[in-house]
Amino acid sequence: MNKRFYLAVAATLLLARGGLAFAVENIEINGFLTVGAARSSSSTDSQNGNITDSVNFDQNTRAGIQVSADINDRMSVTAQLLGTNREDDNFDATFDWGYISYAMTENMDIRGGKIKFPTFLVSDYIEVGYAYPWIRPPAEVYSSNPITAISGADVLFRVQLGATDLLVQPYFGVANDQDALVPQEVLPALGLNPGTVKYENFDAKDMAGINVALSNSFATVRAGYLQTKVSASAFGVNNEDVSFWSVGANLDWNNIIGYGEYFQRDIDGMANAFFPNQKGWYGTLGYRINRFLPHITYAQLLDDNSNNDPGTGLEQDSLTLGLRYELGAGAALKMEAERVKPKSGTRGLFMEPTGDINIYSVAVDVIF
Amino acid sequence: MKKIIISFIVLAGLLSAGTHAELAVIVAPSTNIDSINIEQLQRLYLNRANRFPNGVRLLPVDQKTGSPQQLEFARKALGKSATELSKYWSRRMFSGKGHPPRQYKDDSAVMQQVAGSENLIGYVDTASVDDSVKIILQIP
Numbered sequence: 142m143n144k145r146f147y148l149a150v151a152a153t154l155l156l157a158r159g160g161l162a163f164a165v166e167n168i169e170i171n172g173f174l175t176v177g178a179a180r181s182s183s184s185t186d187s188q189n190g191n192i193t194d195s196v197n198f199d200q201n202t203r204a205g206i207q208v209s210a211d212i213n214d215r216m217s218v219t220a221q222l223l224g225t226n227r228e229d230d231n232f233d234a235t236f237d238w239g240y241i242s243y244a245m246t247e248n249m250d251i252r253g254g255k256i257k258f259p260t261f262l263v264s265d266y267i268e269v270g271y272a273y274p275w276i277r278p279p280a281e282v283y284s285s286n287p288i289t290a291i292s293g294a295d296v297l298f299r300v301q302l303g304a305t306d307l308l309v310q311p312y313f314g315v316a317n318d319q320d321a322l323v324p325q326e327v328l329p330a331l332g333l334n335p336g337t338v339k340y341e342n343f344d345a346k347d348m349a350g351i352n353v354a355l356s357n358s359f360a361t362v363r364a365g366y367l368q369t370k371v372s373a374s375a376f377g378v379n380n381e382d383v384s385f386w387s388v389g390a391n392l393d394w395n396n397i398i399g400y401g402e403y404f405q406r407d408i409d410g411m412a413n414a415f416f417p418n419q420k421g422w423y424g425t426l427g428y429r430i431n432r433f434l435p436h437i438t439y440a441q442l443l444d445d446n447s448n449n450d451p452g453t454g455l456e457q458d459s460l461t462l463g464l465r466y467e468l469g470a471g472a473a474l475k476m477e478a479e480r481v482k483p484k485s486g487t488r489g490l491f492m493e494p495t496g497d498i499n500i501y502s503v504a505v506d507v508i509f
Numbered sequence: 510m511k512k513i514i515i516s517f518i519v520l521a522g523l524l525s526a527g528t529h530a531e532l533a534v535i536v537a538p539s540t541n542i543d544s545i546n547i548e549q550l551q552r553l554y555l556n557r558a559n560r561f562p563n564g565v566r567l568l569p570v571d572q573k574t575g576s577p578q579q580l581e582f583a584r585k586a587l588g589k590s591a592t593e594l595s596k597y598w599s600r601r602m603f604s605g606k607g608h609p610p611r612q613y614k615d616d617s618a619v620m621q622q623v624a625g626s627e628n629l630i631g632y633v634d635t636a637s638v639d640d641s642v643k644i645i646l647q648i649p
Contacts, residue, residue: 169608173599207603219605240605247560257604265604272599304548306557358551358588393593432592470595472573508599 167211175270177201177475180352185495186264188488189322192500196385201276201504202226205237205268215244223268238290239270246483248301253294259310259352260286260365261402270506272509274398274436274465276475277425277502280490281442281459282402286385288316290450310352316345321415325492326453336492343373343415345383359394371412377445380414382455397432398427405445410450418445427465441490458482471509477502532582533635534646535620538629541565545645550586553630555597556607569610570622570631578616582632584646 154224179197186193203226209219220239240254244395257265261283266272276394277283293314321339328337350367365387370380381426389402403422420443427436438461444454479500482491490499534550536542542561552558554569560569570602572579575591583594598609616637623631624641631642638644 171602173603183539203602206584207605209605209608221603242605252605265606266600269599269603271602272596301558395554470591508603 174204174507179502182499248299251296276504279439279440281421289405308354345369362390364388377409381410396429400425413452432467456484515571531541532648533644535642571612
């Protein structure tokens with residue numbers, strides 16, 4: 142069995158070389174672009190500094206190019222370049238992810254390289270605003286995993302059960318040199334003033350997880366579990382255990398749109414000071430009326446630390462009213478008004494404890 | 510006012526009835542398939558399968574975005590509007606899970622492609638069909 146597998150891989154690599162030397166067939170190039178702006182009603186900024194009381198285009202503006210090519214019948218290469226505002230305020234283009242995919246059988250693909258982290262429903266295409274209803278996927282849930290892509294391999298195993306498709310996706314890998322936002326509570330220990338936006342490197346190793354999804358023509362239900370060990374040498378965080386699980390579902394049925402997700406993360410030792418134990422959920426409902434999709438989202442982020450844990454729990458909830466308008470096929474205009482309520486005495490996802498905050502956002506999403 | 514609105518609705522109905530042609534789903538005469546149902550067709554066209562249940566490999570061929578045939582096919586066979594279809598493909602495409610079918614400029618280009626390969630499936634206006642291809646489903 143092993144021998145056959147290696148022979149197959151060797152043969153494929155040879156074929157791939159041949160293919161590249163002569164012609165790569167079926168190259169597809171696609172792109173996406175989001176231009177957006179947000180403004181909050183408060184002088185207290187969001188903890189990442191991206192949403193303030195002056196109109197800010199930064200966080201909501203990004204562009205990407207995806208290139209994919211079939212090398213032969215069984216192999217393909219896909220890569221995505223992403224241009225976005227990094228924490229240093231410069232617009233950078235980076236190689237966001239890219240992998241080689243090999244079809245072992247009709248129903249099983251193996252992918253290796255830098256793969257998108259399948260944590261939540263829209264994680265696979267989180268930069269592509271056109272693909273989902275909101276301007277920003279609910280932060281109470283989506284900010285809980287700062288890693289968006291991992292270096293490693295996964296297997297996509299598909300089973301058809303009548304009109305329903307089952308996807309089982311185990312994955313393994315590492316994510317080195319990831320940016321972690323240093324919590325406000327940790328800043329004094331680094332000799333930094335409150336209100337500073339500071340990112341530090343951390344590594345996630347021995348990562349193993351699984352993503353399982355059931356989908357049919359109008360709904361998807363998914364669940365995922367992952368464990369890893371995180372280290373940040375600058376802070377004496379060394380191989381601390383992390384576990385993360387999430388469930389979610391979405392629906393697109395007779396003009397009714399629904400999304401709902403829940404997550405829980407548990408982080409041990411000193412790493413807990415940077416990533417406290419948390420859980421959170423959101424629910425979105427929308428109703429499509431021709432080109433309009435009005436929608437409403439309620440989201441909640443909850444502290445899940447016990448008294449001995451070093452981290453500070455952040456709690457907030459938010460209510461968002463949004464409207465998406467289709468500007469023809471391939472472009473959409475979105476508007477949102479969000480009211481965020483940090484739990485009394487905590488700072489939620491802001492710089493410091495504050496009263497309720499309104500955030501107004503507008504964005505245009507295009508694919509090409 | 511009411512009368513005007515009603516006559517507009519009737520007029521719109523007549524106009525749209527006029528442009529709604531019957532579509533024929535076609536394969537090459539030598540392809541080992543004689544009929545297909547809507548669900549199988551959807552699976553192929555939405556990239557949720559690339560084989561017919563009897564094992565025959567079938568790649569879908571599309572008409573140009575915005576053409577009457579394509580809009581009609583999206584609505585009747587796939588149950589999606591043009592914008593819903595475009596959102597569907599954005600999710601598949603940018604997550605690396607497949608591409609929309611290749612598009613050809615008109616009925617004769619689609620028929621020429623399909624007639625030339627046992628592994629392609631396409632759709633055209635029924636009125637355009639000649640004996641270079643085989644009809645496996647009609648969508649009224």
